[in-house]
Amino acid sequence: MTPFFKALGWSDYFSDQITSEDTVKLAPLRLTEVRRNRVIGLTPENTRVELALSGDMVATDLAVGDFALYSGERLEQVLERKSVISRKAAGHSAQAQLIAANIDTLFIVTSCNADFNEARLERYVALAIEAETRPVIVMTKADMPLGDPADYVARAKAISDRVEALAINSKARDDIDRLSQWCQSGQTVALVGSSGVGKSTIGRTLTGEDLLTADIREDDAKGRHTTTARSMHLMHAGGWMVDTPGMRELALHDAAAGIATLFEDITDLISDCKFSDCQHKTEPGCAIRAALDNGTLDQHRLERWQKLRDEDVENTDTIATAKERGRKFSKMQRTAFKAKRMRRGDFD
Numbered sequence: 001m002t003p004f005f006k007a008l009g010w011s012d013y014f015s016d017q018i019t020s021e022d023t024v025k026l027a028p029l030r031l032t033e034v035r036r037n038r039v040i041g042l043t044p045e046n047t048r049v050e051l052a053l054s055g056d057m058v059a060t061d062l063a064v065g066d067f068a069l070y071s072g073e074r075l076e077q078v079l080e081r082k083s084v085i086s087r088k089a090a091g092h093s094a095q096a097q098l099i100a101a102n103i104d105t106l107f108i109v110t111s112c113n114a115d116f117n118e119a120r121l122e123r124y125v126a127l128a129i130e131a132e133t134r135p136v137i138v139m140t141k142a143d144m145p146l147g148d149p150a151d152y153v154a155r156a157k158a159i160s161d162r163v164e165a166l167a168i169n170s171k172a173r174d175d176i177d178r179l180s181q182w183c184q185s186g187q188t189v190a191l192v193g194s195s196g197v198g199k200s201t202i203g204r205t206l207t208g209e210d211l212l213t214a215d216i217r218e219d220d221a222k223g224r225h226t227t228t229a230r231s232m233h234l235m236h237a238g239g240w241m242v243d244t245p246g247m248r249e250l251a252l253h254d255a256a257a258g259i260a261t262l263f264e265d266i267t268d269l270i271s272d273c274k275f276s277d278c279q280h281k282t283e284p285g286c287a288i289r290a291a292l293d294n295g296t297l298d299q300h301r302l303e304r305w306q307k308l309r310d311e312d313v314e315n316t317d318t319i320a321t322a323k324e325r326g327r328k329f330s331k332m333q334r335t336a337f338k339a340k341r342m343r344r345g346d347f348d
């Protein structure tokens, strides 16, 4: 296999899945973008190809980072994944939405300040472990910490012994270099974390590019210029970074879904408060206050829940905004479709 493809993550794990029969008709590629009816990927020769989906293949079964086989203009087969990051789709359906495949390391980014939140980190770590990627907690703003950065490292490490944790100044190249052990040729990484913690700063230093804003211009079938954001970026250290909008939004949906399960004890207590709109301050018959007083509920845990719940309210707004965007998009599509029918002269 070409050095380029090995750097892109190709390994025996994938070549072992291909029969000699396959290699006659099919060629491998790694998917860098998944759209509704087509995908874009990179071949072992570093050629960008755009493919239609064959037969019963559906885009929702594919993820950025997948290794796959194609023939001619069609994607034929997805190879078994080493890891896959997914999330529960928004809404009540239990369907999983695939975010990215074959990620070796997930950088869970937070800062040495009030953004540091054990409960949120716990969920990210759980997600990484479930996805079979290595969780590395990166705590930025070590140059302007609220408290001692070493304490944050200790708290992050205490979350799980499967976690690596380090505090950095993401604006200092020497500090970013400490991440390069996970960014070597053949390795794929992704970044998650709240807004403003330094993901773009880290991504820019590791790749030399402005990730999500790094657009490429291409000609569509009608010769028009369209702009699309790429999802996979080569890092200076030789590995690749995945940055998809889905990855950035992981936190939002995740927070909404995780709170109830993680804080079941608190939600149970609240249902025992005398007043349904109890603020758990001075009200009589407050089950939360009673639990704090008798020591069955920890004050810090309560505060963690309160902070997450407040965030969740914000996130719900963000999801509503995303839905609004979705509505505008389908309206745009309907308008375009109508215009097309009118051009064809078929008016109803």
Ligand SMILES: Nc1nc2c(ncn2[C@@H]2O[C@H](COP(=O)(O)OP(=O)(O)OP(=O)(O)O)[C@@H](O)[C@H]2O)c(=O)[nH]1
Pocket (backbone or CB within 6 Å): 140, 141, 142, 143, 144, 168, 169, 170, 171, 193, 194, 195, 196, 197, 198, 199, 200, 201, 202
């Ligand atoms: N001093 C200092 N500033 C930092 C550090 N990391 C990030 N910043 C600054 O914090 C701000 C936010 O950083 P970004 O990299 O844009 O954060 P982000 O996580 O990409 O945010 P979103 O794009 O909203 O998801 C920028 O002004 C950065 O320069 C750090 O380690 N030290």
Ligand SMILES: [Zn+2]
Pocket (backbone or CB within 6 Å): 270, 273, 274, 278, 279, 280, 281, 283, 285, 286, 287, 288, 289
């Ligand atoms: Zn109460």
